[in-house]
Amino acid sequence: MALKRMVLEIGMGTDIRGADYTKAAVRALRDALWHNSLSIGAAVGQPADAMQVEVLIGVPKPDQVDKAEVLAILPHGTGTVTLVEGGLEIPNDEGTGSTVIANCCAIVRLDV
Numbered sequence: 152m153a154l155k156r157m158v159l160e161i162g163m164g165t166d167i168r169g170a171d172y173t174k175a176a177v178r179a180l181r182d183a184l185w186h187n188s189l190s191i192g193a194a195v196g197q198p199a200d201a202m203q204v205e206v207l208i209g210v211p212k213p214d215q216v217d218k219a220e221v222l223a224i225l226p227h228g229t230g231t232v233t234l235v236e237g238g239l240e241i242p243n244d245e246g247t248g249s250t251v252i253a254n255c256c257a258i259v260r261l262d263v
């Protein structure tokens with residue numbers, strides 16, 4: 152058997168005022184995951200925890216994201232997080248803060 156990509160989920164998350172990259176990244180993954188109920192594991196005779204989830208997140212400052220905090224929201228399976236430069240940071244007019252936008256995809260694989 153081999154790992155096969157079964158699902159691609161896409162999400163976006165923001166931190167409106169705090170410029171918290173981890174908060175935006177967690178919200179992006181939550182957006183990708185919380186609009187779905189995956190039954191693919193059961194359909195191929197595997198438990199939900201057999202899923203291997205590859206999380207890819209784009210934010211302007213990838214080094215400011217706590218990967219462990221992002222992975223902590225996965226409801227099933229095991230995961231990895233890869234951070235890349237992307238998303239947006241939009242400064243406010245006063246220059247005292249900014250809004251951060253993170254983009255995310257979660258690729259779910261099963262050994263079938």
